[in-house]
Amino acid sequence: MNFSFIHLIFIFLFFHLIHSQDDKRPFIIGVFTQPTSSGDESFVPWSYINFIQASGGRALPIHFNASHEEILDIMKSIDGILFTGGSQDFFPFNSTWIEAAKLIYNNAIQLNDNNHPFLLWGTCMGFELLLCLTNNDPSTITNGFDSVNVNLELIFTQFARDSNLYSKVPDTLFYNLTRFNLTYNDHHWGITPDRFNSLSNLYDFYNILSTTKDINGRSFVSSIEAKKYPFFGVQFHPEAALSLFCDSENYPHSSDAKLFAYYLSEFINSNPRNSHDIDPSILFELQGSHLLWDGNIDCMFGDYYYQI
Ligand SMILES: *[C@@H]1O[C@H](CO)[C@@H](O)[C@H](O)[C@H]1NC(C)=O
Numbered sequence: 222m223n224f225s226f227i228h229l230i231f232i233f234l235f236f237h238l239i240h241s242q243d244d245k246r247p248f249i250i251g252v253f254t255q256p257t258s259s260g261d262e263s264f265v266p267w268s269y270i271n272f273i274q275a276s277g278g279r280a281l282p283i284h285f286n287a288s289h290e291e292i293l294d295i296m297k298s299i300d301g302i303l304f305t306g307g308s309q310d311f312f313p314f315n316s317t318w319i320e321a322a323k324l325i326y327n328n329a330i331q332l333n334d335n336n337h338p339f340l341l342w343g344t345c346m347g348f349e350l351l352l353c354l355t356n357n358d359p360s361t362i363t364n365g366f367d368s369v370n371v372n373l374e375l376i377f378t379q380f381a382r383d384s385n386l387y388s389k390v391p392d393t394l395f396y397n398l399t400r401f402n403l404t405y406n407d408h409h410w411g412i413t414p415d416r417f418n419s420l421s422n423l424y425d426f427y428n429i430l431s432t433t434k435d436i437n438g439r440s441f442v443s444s445i446e447a448k449k450y451p452f453f454g455v456q457f458h459p460e461a462a463l464s465l466f467c468d469s470e471n472y473p474h475s476s477d478a479k480l481f482a483y484y485l486s487e488f489i490n491s492n493p494r495n496s497h498d499i500d501p502s503i504l505f506e507l508q509g510s511h512l513l514w515d516g517n518i519d520c521m522f523g524d525y526y527y528q529i
Pocket residue numbers: 256260261262263286
């Protein structure tokens with residue numbers, strides 16, 4: 222029996238234990254779209270769709286340009302929303318894209334306050350977006366980190382082991398994340414732990430679960446979870462390990478890197494959720510969006526992307 226087979230059995234038993242609900246429907250996670258560079262269209266990188274679906278969830282693109290009424294309506298029938306990576310401008314902090322993100326954020330707070338669990342997840346730019354939304358200021362994050370196309374370690378804080386996000390990571394994987402470079406990073410923007418701790422809106426709202434040193438040894442916050450809400454953010458790119466292959470990029474595909482990515486996907490798809498009946502037409506909406514492939518391998522986002 223080879224190692225990865227034992228590994229799989231272990232992971233299977235492990236998730237079977239934490240995920241004991243006998244649910245009849247998948248988790249449905251909205252993926253917030255972003256404008257294309259021309260601004261005329263809206264897209265979702267395929268890698269994030271694959272990340273959600275890797276552990277059995279269903280990903281539903283949420284058009285950033287949808288009416289606010291429509292976004293609020295969709296949020297009644299889904300379990301959470303993921304803010305993807307990308308390179309959108311946060312200035313001005315009132316663009317159509319930003320205003321829709323604010324609506325989602327504020328409504329997620331309200332739903333949770335009304336005992337309707339609603340998850341928010343941010344990856345890379347999405348992580349930065351969460352911080353700016355919480356602090357209501359696009360200058361919350363700063364530029365100048367040297368962490369583009371590089372795999373780095375996590376330095377866990379004292380909050381990590383007991384956090385919702387990381388408490389179920391198997392011990393050996395948790396340890397390996399601290400000594401091998403298992404997380405893919407691709408950002409110039411971010412926030413230092415010092416700056417984070419100096420901003421009371423952030424400090425009061427989130428726990429820092431890990432920091433990471435960029436290749437010059439400068440620390441940035443690499444994962445967070447909100448203290449009272451199911452809101453989570455990672456500066457690194459878990460979806461890359463599961464979805465992206467490209468000669469020019471250093472995407473990690475070791476067993477550990479993939480296991481960690483899978484763990485996070487499964488985490489998203491096993492959070493407490495509302496037992497609301499979903500509108501079945503939601504599931505059909507996915508079919509109305511178009512999975513496109515322009516014939517090129519897109520190194521950043523995956524070969525395919527949804528244009529909706
Ligand atoms: C956004 O909606 C407006 C009004 O419906 C429309 O004119 C515009 O083309 C849309 N933009 C995108 C990127 O979908």
